[in-house]
Amino acid sequence: MTILSALEWLAHTPWSVALHESQYVWPFTESIHVLTLTLFVGSAVMLDLRLLGLALRDVPVSELTGRLLPWTRAGFAVMVATGVMLFYATPVTYYQSIFFRIKVVLLVVAGVNVFVFHTRTHQSVSAWDRDARPPRAARVAAIVSLVSWAGVVVSGRLIAYNWFSCDIQPQPAFINWVSSCVVGPP
Amino acid sequence: MLLPFFTWCEATWLGQLVRDSLWLFPVIEAVHLLGLCLLGGALLVVDLRLLGLGLRQQPIAVVARGARPWLVGSVVLMLATGTLLFLSEAVKCYHNPSFWVKITTLPVALVFTFAVRQRLAARDTFRTGWRSRLLATASLALWFTVAAAGRWIGFSS
Structure with missing residues (x-):
């Protein structure tokens, strides 16, 4: 059995069809997904800007990681x-979307960065907690x-645009390859 | 009554430029979304503080001052990209109920944030009483309405 x-x-399971065809559940789910960006990316961005010395410079870094990260x-x-619900609604479309694939790669990059920051860089926070400009790492x-x-936000938003959809042929060979499109004989 | 104005907006040079391009609208939309993340972060960090949550070991004024440049910057970015998106499909917006919810709540949220909330958030105190909690709740409710109605423009027609 292939992934496809x-x-x-999965796309033919009753709940997937119901989600896909729903008049309100899908747009509500999508809206929650987008609006929660303010909480998730918004709070992460405030920490990043603090680490760069560009925002909340008078607040110790440990207070942001201690009291803001639970909200993140x-x-x-x-x-x-x-996100899982949205994927479940149209799994094949997402799987074959070049923007979704870019998003997944960037999610991995972001995840590795979070892991490295918390297991290494942040360990020494007491030494630079109040620095207006934290260390290079x-x-x-x-x-x-x-x-x-x-990149995750932008590629996520662009999934909605079908410029490179497998259903719209001909596409450049590179696009068909990157998106795992199954192209029949012409 | 306002329809001629909306028709004029859509016929502007900028409106046509965005509408006629395949990728300009999606790219501006994506930047608008990045602005939303920034605006959300800059608002939430202060509203949480006013609710007695989040960075509560800092005086309210310190948090508000630290977030303010990004609040102002993200509002400017949102207004600029939002205007471009609007110009490209002004007539469609005119017939869209969500657009009207958003465009009438937005000025209220802006005035509330920069006139009312600004003043209370500038106090150099650690105390969060019922007034600051009410203020933060109103701020969150207003901006939630603006953002949710904004997202819903694309769903309602």
Whole structure:
């Protein structure tokens, strides 16, 4: 069984069809997904800007990581839950979307950056907690975070545009390859 | 009554430029969304503080001052990109109920944020009483309405 055939099976399960065809549940889910960006990316961005010395310079870094990050995590949980629902509604479309694939790659980059920051860089926070300009490793983490999350948001938004859809042929061979399009004989 | 104005907006050079381009609208829309993240962060960090949550070991004024440049910057970015999006489909917006919810709530939210909230958030105090909680709740409700109605423009027609 290929990934594609598994997702085609998933797309035909009753709940997937119901979500896909619903008049209100899908747009509500999509709206929650978008609005929770303010909580999730918004709070993460404030921490990144603090690490760059560009916002909240009078607030110790540890207070942001201690008291703001729980809100970031809560936001992330909502993003994942609604994101999974949206994927479940049209799994094949997302799987074959070049923007979705870019988004997944950037999510991995952002995730690795979060892991490295918290397991290494942030360990020494007591030494630079009140610095207006934290050390280089923290600033690098902030820039990687800002760029990767911004990329996730932009590529996520562009999934809605079908310029490179497998259903619209001919596409350049590169696009068909990157999106795993199944192209029949002409 | 306002329809001629909306028709004029759509016929402007900028409106035509965005409408006639394949990728300009989506790209501006994506930047608008990035602005939303920034605006959300700059608002939430202060509203949470006013609710006695989040960065509550700092005086209210310190948090508000630290977030303010990004609040102003993100509002400017949102207004600029929002105007471009609007110009490209002004007549469609005219017939869209969500657009009217958004465009009437937006000035209220802006005046509330920069006139009312600004004054209370400038106080150099740690205390969060019922007044600051009410203020933060109103701020969150107003901006939530603006953002939710904005997203819904694309769903209602």
